[in-house]
Each structure stands twice: as C-alpha cells, then as structure tokens.
Amino acid sequence: MHLALGVDVGSVSTNLVAVAADGQLHSKLYLRTRGDPIKVVQKGLSQLQQELPAQATIVGCGVTGSGRQLAAHLLQADCVKNEITAHAMAALSINPQVRTVLEIGGQDSKIIILRDGVVVDFAMNTICAAGTGSFLDRQAARLGVDISELGALALAAKQATRIAGRCAVFAESDMVHKQQMGHSVPDIVRGLCEALVRNYLGNVAKGKHIEPPIVFQGGVAANAGIRQAFQDALQQEIEVPQQYDVMGALGAALLAERATIRRNQPSKWRGFSVADADCQAISHDCDGCSNGCEVMEFCIGGQSIACWGDRCGKWSHSKGIVVADN
C-alpha cells in the first residue's frame, strides 16, 4: 500500500495524515503542539506508524504550517509549502468547484479566493491574533466551558449579547462586563461567535469577493456557533469538510504526492526511525557582523544536520544541505 504523508505544524495543533494514491484519507492525527514542535512530530510519527498496516510504504512526505522549516529538516521532506497553497489544494480535493475558503486556525486566519480551481486572491490576518482559535480557547477556559462544548452552547442561546470584536483585550473586558450585568453564558458565547465572525469579515476578508461554494476549515470550524454566525452573516451555505481540522496536512500530503509519484521521483524522507532519534534545535546569535542573525542549528543524534536563519549563508551553507521551499 502506497501512502503520502502530510504534516502541518501549526502554533496550536500539529496534524499528521496518511493519504492513499487515490486521494483518500487513510489515517489522521490531531495533536496539540504545546510549544514543542519537534517532540510532537516525533510522537505523531510513532502513533501513526502503529495505525498503518505493516505493508504500507510512505512514498512522499510534505510539510506545511508555521513550523514547516523545522519539520522539513526533521523529516527531510519532499515538499515544503506555505499554508495558503496547502489549504487551497486540500479544499480543491474535497470540492473542485470551491470559490471561497475560510480558514481559522490557532494563531492566524486566512481567506482564499479561487476561480476555476486556481487561487486568485488571498489574505491573512495582519499582526494581531484576535478572533483566532487560541483566543476562543482562552475565553472558554475563563467561562469554565470545555472548548468542544462552545459551539453547542452558542446554538442554545436565545439571543446574542453584543461583544466588541476588534481586539481580544476589548472583547474580554466586554465579556466580563456583560457577565456582571447578568447576561447568560450561552448568550455571551453566541455574542462572542458573532463578534469573531464580524471581525474576520471586516478585517481579513475585507474587500474580497466571497462567492459560493464556500468551504470553512481549520480547527475553529469544529465550532457550530461560528459556522452558524458565518451562515447568518453571509446568507450562504457553508460547507465544513469532514477532515476540516487536518486540511493543511492533507494539502501537504497531496503536494508531496505531486512532487514524488507524478514526477517519478523517489521519496527522500528519513523514515519512521526518526521518531525515536535524539533531536535538538539550538539557537545562537551570530556575532560575525552587525546583522546579529539568530541562527538555528538542528541536530539529530548529536550530529548537526542543518542550519538556517543567517542572512549571509555562513552557517546554512556550511552544512551542505539546504532544504529550500520548492
């Protein structure tokens, strides 16, 4: 059995998928990154290996997400891609007619506009992470509600309390204030969902032509309250794919498959053995010149594998291995 491996190392979650040659998902893992991308990828690999049948071979490995560079060195990936392209690929594989992709992840949110199966426009949140998954996480914890129940709670609300959505700090103080005034928790949660959607549409999606079919993906798509708020605001059907939480990884796997099988290239990935290897990333400030670059050095089994982060190439070229984004 030939499978392509996709890994999406995000700020909040790290996802791994194995995809069969026909594009069907074989297995998926959704893990919390918890600030240690190397460990979590290793843990995911050993879990995935147990789930796969013994005769399975990995014929391609693709990585994406904000930790893709680290993961690329760890796995020696065949394909390293940004999240926009990966998410667009995955959405197209689910619905080839898709014209709008809404994606809300842990630390960032994006909108991708496609026409005839090609990305024609996109945007990501600027420098503020208000209205993303980590913000919802925090508010759920503050209200003492499990994050997975947040959606159901919002749907149970009789009406929405108005919450400021511009900024996470304002939203939080607004929520506290409204609670003290006696608004019920479900109403506040519904209000929070609407504020988040308002912020997304007025900020990330500003000036973009949102047309159906619309696919909503990323971890936050699990929240039925947000889904409903999007439907109400856009007056359109919103499709949430079954694999909404691992779409980035799915896209990376599909891209890896293109980079290897379709080009008749053998995969160069390290194999499952790397799950047990002793891996370390060490950073230091280079003092070679006034740039003072933060150089990262990546070691497996005590041996230096790759360096990156320097502007001049003094460190990265010294290793001979340059995993370039392709």
Added chain:
Amino acid sequence: MRVGIPRALTYHDYFPLWETFFQHLGCEVIVSSATTPSIANQGVVLAGDDVCYPVKIMHGHVAALADQVDAIFIPRLLSTLAETCECPKLIGLADMLRHSVPNLPQIISPYVNLRLGKRGLLQAVYASGRAITRNPWRLYRAYCAGVEALRLLQRAYQAGCLPGRSSLQRADKGSIAIIGHPYNLYDSYANLRVIDRLQNLGYRVMTPQMLSSKVLVTANNELHKPLFWSAGRTVFGAGAHYAARTDIIGIIHLASFGCGLESLLIDLVQRVANRHDKPLLLLTMDEHTGEAGVETRLEAFLDMLAWKEAAYCV
C-alpha cells in the same frame, strides 16, 4: 564641521542632495550605517510608544550619530510638493527627537515648505547651511550641486536600478511592482529583505521611484480629489500605474502598521488593483523580526502568480 545624517525616513528620498550639499560646503558628512538590530532596538527603547516603526528606527539612527558629529541634519518637511502636506510626524520629527534622545549635538532643522514655491525652497537652503556660511551664493551653488546628484539617482532609478545593488536585474520570472514609502522599500532590515528575496527568486523588482513625476501625476488623475499627502501621491500613483501595466505580474504593497496615510492608501490601491484585476499582496510591517510571517505570505503570493500562469501548482 562634521554633519551627521541619519539613514532613515526621508534620507532614502533625498540622500544625494543632502550629502552633496554639505560636502560642497566643506563639511565632513557622516551617515549612520544601514539599520542593524541594535539600532532598531535602541530606537524602540527611546521613542514614544505610539509612533510608527520607521520613526522608532529613526530614533536609533540619531542616537548612533549623537556622539560622532557636531550637528545632525533633520529637516522639518512641511510640504515637498505644491498643494500637499507631509506627515505630522515628519513635521515634528526634530522636536520629538530632541526630547527623546539624550545628549544630542546641535540639530539643523530647516523648514521645507514647497507650498511657498521657489521662495520656500530658497529659505530652506539658506536655513540648512546658515550654521556653516552665510554667503547665499555659496549656499546656492552647493544646493545646485546637490540637485545634480539627486538627478543622477533619479535617472538611475528610471533606468531600472535600485540603490546599492548591481545595475542589472534578472527578470526570468517576470516583473513585480513593490510600492510603499521609500524608508520601507529601501531599508532591508525594516522590510525583512523582501526585495532581496524577490530578486533571488528571479523576479525583477519595480518601485515607485522608477517612474517619472509626469507618469505619477497622470496616474493620480484617476482620483476624484487629489491626495493631500505628498508621499501618498507617489505610492498611489505608482500603484495605479503598475496596476494598468500588462508586463507587471503582481503588486506588493509594503505598509507600516499604524500609519495614518497607509490606512487610506491600502484601500485606494486595493480598489485600483481590483479594477485592473491585478494580483495584490499587502504586507504590514512592524517590529517583528520573525521572518516566517513574511515568508509565508510572499511564498503564497508567488505560488498564486505561478499557479495562475500555468493553471497548475508546484
């Protein structure tokens, strides 16, 4: 007399003029180095909290010059184009710096107000050099030499060159226009080397400075009402001009977070790009040095351009 010129803000628009002017008057001109992490950090510490990042960087450059020179040149730019105005932070820059950077030498800070026409210009020239000589003819000759140097730079730009780089630009993959304030475009620390990244990948980079003022004026006619800001006319004019050009495959708008002028320009440029169906990427820059965010957006944008071209990815 040693005159220091901070390599920040409007330095990037006028440096040959300023350097030549003071050299012609017999001064030793010391320009601060290109922005380094320590200059930027120093600036962030010294500057007020709510100014934009380029102004914070300016603070770092001025502090770096403070103990090396007898005077620092920080002109007070009220208007650099008839009927327009400059950003209030540029107008009040010298005062801001005087209060936030300790142990400053004398500050040469002439009013530059071209709303007054030739008279405003001559007053600015006189005020700039008054501390060195009061001979108006000497000052005027130094100014003319400076203007000649500035013209050379402008001619180099219009021939497609970028400052401090080899004259030839490869263009295997096409031309991308990158618009924004010169202090964002030409400070590779502040923009996280976005021009280098594009050039290394084989794109030719076009900037607003490569367009003649005539082209910019024509492009601005598209607006119902002329922009009030001098710098805005260049950025918008370049955006509108490049959006209409078929040889430009995409536009990157480099904006500073919290810039009042950009809040208007972002929308205006977006609209003109939409009208011409030109791919546009907005990069909002601030203090972050993590390059992953810029890399992701840039890579996704270039993927999009390639994908569009070939209707095929990877």
